[in-house]
Amino acid sequence: MADDFKKTTIKNFLIFVTAPTLLGTFGLYVAAYMVLIWASASIDSTEAAREAHRTEHIISELRTGIAREQESVTIWGDAVKMLHMPDGEERSAWLDANLGGWMHSYFGHDAAYILSPTNTPIFASFKGERQAPAAYKLVETSAQPLVNKLRKALLSGDEGGISDGMRSPGASDFVRVDGHPAFLSVKPIVPETGDLKAAGESYLHVALRFVDGDMLQTLAHEHALGEMRFSPSPTPLPGESNLSLMTEQGDLLGYLFWEPYKPGAAFLKSIEWLLFLTGVIFFVVVTTLLAAIYYRLIATRNSEERIRASRLRDPLTQLPNRLGFRKLLDETLADGASEQGFGLVYVGLDRFKQVNDALGPEMGDHVLREAAARIGRLTRNLGTLSRVGGDEFAFIMKGAKTPTCETLARKVVEVLGERFDVGDSHACVSGSVGVVMVSSDDQSRSELGRKAGIALHAAKAAGGARVAVFGHHMDNLIHDRLEVERALRTALADKQQFTVVYQPKYEAKTHQITGVEALVRWQHPARGPISPAVFIPIAEETGLINDLGHYVLTTACQTAAKWPLAKVAVNVSAVQLKEASFAASVAEVLSLTQLAPGKLELELTETAWLDDSGDTSSNLGELRELGVKIALDDFGTGFSSLGRLRESHVDRIKIDQSFVRGIGQSDRDEAIVRAIVDLAKANRLEITAEGVETTVQSEFLYDIGCDELQGYLFSRPIVAEKVEALLASGTDRTASITPFQE
Template identity: 40%
Template sequence: MPSADPFSIRRFVFTTALPIVVSALLAALLVSGVLYWSSLRADDIAASRQESLMRLVISQLRDQIAHDQESATVWDDAVQNVREGDLKWIDANLGSWMHSYFGHDGAIVLDAADRPIYAFINDQVAPAGPTFDALSAQMKPLVGRMRSVMDSWDGTGPSDRSLSPSVADLAVVKGRPTVISVKPIVSDTGEIEQAPGTEHLHIALRYLDTTFLADLRESYLFEELRFAWALDTKAGEVAVPLRSVAGKTLGYLIWTPYRPGSAVMSFMAPVLAVLFLVTAAVLAFLINRLYRRSVSLKRREAEVEHLALRDTLTGLGNRLTFNAGLDDLLKKRAGRDNSKVAVLYLDLDRFKNVNDTLGHPTGDQLICQFAERLVRVTRSRDVIGRIGGDEFTVALADVDDQLVADVCQRIIEAVEQPFDIDGNHISVGVSIGVSLAPTHGSTRTDLLRKADIALYHAKSAGRGRYAVFGQDMDAIVQERRSIEQDFRRALDSEDQITVLFQPLFSAASGQITGVEALARWDHPTKGRITPSVFIPVAEDTGLIERLGEKVLTIACRAARGWGSLKVAVNVSVVELRNPNYCMKVANIIMATGINPRQLELEVTESTLADKNGTCEANIAALRDFGIRIALDDFGTGFSSLSRLKQLTVDSIKVDRSFVRGIGSSSGSDASIVQAIIDLAKATGLKTTAEGVETAEQEKHLQLAGCDDLQGFLMSEPVSEAAITELLSGKHERSTAQPVR
């Protein structure tokens, strides 16, 4: 502190230092009191919430067990197999599977006369009669209640989450608290006739004193959770009773609730003590530094203000600075009728590939070098901003159409020169969208929106170019958004997305060898919308994964009725880049019950460009599971023999563009097709030619050694029923009725 006379020091102490010290002490006492009270309050709230959570879990337990049962009891296959007494099937689906998948501890199946035909208890199949007799005292009342319910059942579930009636209760079974749930085994389609009272019943048991407690401890973090027959809580423990439907208390779930307040206070008490001592020791020093810190604070405020207006990576203006600069240009232009302001919206092409393959530090350097080039090709009075990622904006004042075109071309040419970063020569491009004031609007929001729309069209037109906003662009974007919204609703509906099947025929014998599943969208007002319209929208918006899952599920369900017939389903590269895709396919196969070798997934050559290996890993895992892989549209991309061997696909499909040229005067397409077939034979792959429409094409492909043929000459895409008729011999290959 600067030297001063005693009076000045005394005045400073009483006017500044003492009030600060007293305020600090009062604040410390207040904070300590509030923390202590808050810790007690937090403990009470936490214990109350855990108790409420436990009551909720117990109240929903009976419904959860019944919901588990419905996965196998509401099923035509279950009705048929229990009628036939197929104990192996019953054990696999209604007994041991329930134990291994849901953790049920027991299962009993009763016939229409309530006689036991199957029992599973204590991790193994048990004699049905003795097992049921030993538990009949607890089970027979529930069975009787279920029979009464079924006498008046109208075929609908009692709630949105339940498909069939259920009767459940808590009881003591062999000295253990147990949930007993009774469900009827009924048809899921309604196609199997079941007279009231003739349904088989499925009884599920779940003990509440073993694995159930472990699940609760793991899922909800109930510390030291235990079951007790009597209310013998220790200090700090809470308990929730287990009661039957009749209100009888069977026992108690007891645990030590988590007390966050006490935990925090036990940790904070010594910390606070140290902090108070340190605060007292340095308080005089802080007072002495008060003036200097004030000066420093002013300086830092100026620095923060500067950083708030600049992009930290490139030093260019950020979104806030650009918006202010553009607003200023528009305000100055307002008084001059012949003056124009241009807004350029820039986006680097293929920048994501740089980040994915070379890493974000390289991507950051690329952004900085691009910013330097952008500054060099624009004027000092132009406003440049980086608004995020690889997106930049430029505002040009006092321009005409030719100047705007020149600036855009200079930017594109500047980016065409490779970027040299750490020895890597990186080539990217830039797409530019342009809007003009006052032609396309007079406000910043309107101009930026329309420049963004123009940028979208520049990218759609092939990237590496610029596009000036036109009114038709806005309509196209709105139409695309409308299609996206309608497509989301279509995926949620039950009838808009359908699947047709186009047969594949052996080139040698003419016999059907498989079908390809093709998605169709029947819009409620616009009619049939072609895949060329909705597939790109689905891929751009991420909806392709939902569509692919829906089509694959429908195709696998249909395949169950076609014996061993191969079913091919197209897979987007977006789906294959999902690390969980293989597991999703496996779940659908297990749910539908088809043989994995019956399924063939068709991937495109763009899969070969996946540099992080996710697509390749998924394909390898799918093939290990028994699923076949076909390379679709072969010859139209950039695949090489080495990459083809690396992916180890099972077959390739010759693109229709080559098949269409067979018989033309040049003969080049026929030679390409022959070369592809020879390549496939040399690598041990099957070949399928798609788009066969003439007898001449068919004859040539037969002579060339192609394995399978697909096209309108043989059959257009048809319904599932038409494929069934074709397989039964009711239709020849070329007379199957198409469903467009």
């Protein structure tokens, strides 16, 4: 009878409770999945439209970019002079090296032609190889309307084309050459004065770049577009986006097709495992809840166990979390492991925040999971690895001695130094390790954690990718840092302990002073002078850099407003640039001090320039509109790209002194400096070399085209009164002035 009752209960439970509940659960899961599919499709559609608009803008910019690239050789007195020389091998070779092959090797132009004032081809180059002038026939039909248009503009004195960064008129359009779409641009070859009066006597430079082929692959790579192709047919492949190529007369040349980026689909794909896991968990949970109605006591006990376990585990890496690690450490101490001694190892990822900000949280999560896997492989047979913080891990080595722990720590540093890859993206981080050797005297979990954290901080402070074993001297270092921070807060209350000094900058050719760079110095009443290398990082970490930076900016502008100098440079921290009100505060300082915006140059590092988080981009845009100059400091030590440099509004780059120091000693450093100068000149940027200490360095930098020099060869940082004395003396160097004592 009891068995029949049990069977009936089970049957009714399955029919009236289990089946409807499971069907309803499945329906909700399917509905939620369909909503995700619809949302991802909507996101993909919006992104495709935005990408198409961006691609159209990029293609337009490429056409004007070819004309700007031509101007690097068409506005050149030497070119005009050479073209008026008698025809011969010397002239042909010069034209090939400067107006033909160089345009192909440096800018990627496919062909270059030069037309005489009578529109007769006198030079031709294709794919970097010199050809007979008759090769112009390839583009003559397409180029003739543009040549006629430009000749007409030159004869009429029309300078309408001189705008948007163009210094000479020109004519350009999309054309079809030998069955391929191409950009074609025509520019007059004129001297640097831009004299266009003798229009009938101007030689013309014709530049050709095919749109399909390598250019499409480069375009797709530089602007993160899918694989691109050109076709005269308007029929796309499934899923492709397209853009029609039209001439200025409205003629259709064909279509560009590419695989659009689908963030919605990518996101959906990236969480497929999570959706599946969620569905499974949801099904298991529902089943468990149903069973709980029938087996309440057992289900309740299992549920409590699962909740307890989840509280001790990190969901991203599936490692024990901070709470779980504390439990493991308490158990280790309770087992008497400290009697035999053991090692407590803390691992922290270096530069993880920059990776997370630059590449996104998805890449950051991947780095954390991969880092956990790499460390886990090293510690698999030694104990349990835990994740105790955002980018920090911890591990206990029972019975280990100091050399053993240090050996493991170095292996951890080594594996974390390898590149992290996910899809087409990669990140380079490193790991720092802090080690505490635990003895029978150490029984407090919190004290052990504090010491391990101090050791880890010491490893990071030493530059990262290092191992530090806790010693009692580290307590003193931490205490000293806190004392400096407290002293800094006190000093910023009245600013009396700070002095702004100025290091002059000199023209490379004449050694005449052109401007100064403002630098802050701190004279503590008890500690004496404190190095900027010590207090500036502390100011940035604590946010005090905003107050300190405003003081330096105000003092420098107020002082420089009285000097007959072209500019004053002030360093700006990445922390300041992220503040929404930074540009407005600069404008307020300029108004208060009556310093012309064009005389202020803000120097920022490549890291700050590349950081798009916060309000950095909007601040830089507002400062440019205000007329303030922007300089990239320590250029060559960061991660700047040529594309970003050409697109950004930067006025000057400063060559880092680490490269300047090698001039006269290292061919490699000299080659790097020369390449940086060529890059700056190609992008019409001013160049300053810092850290110049020898005449050999000075002469080399002048010879390769550096505009401005700064360093101890000319002057150390000096106080404002000595700058005034320097300006009053009219001398070109500060040899007669005692340098400011650092």
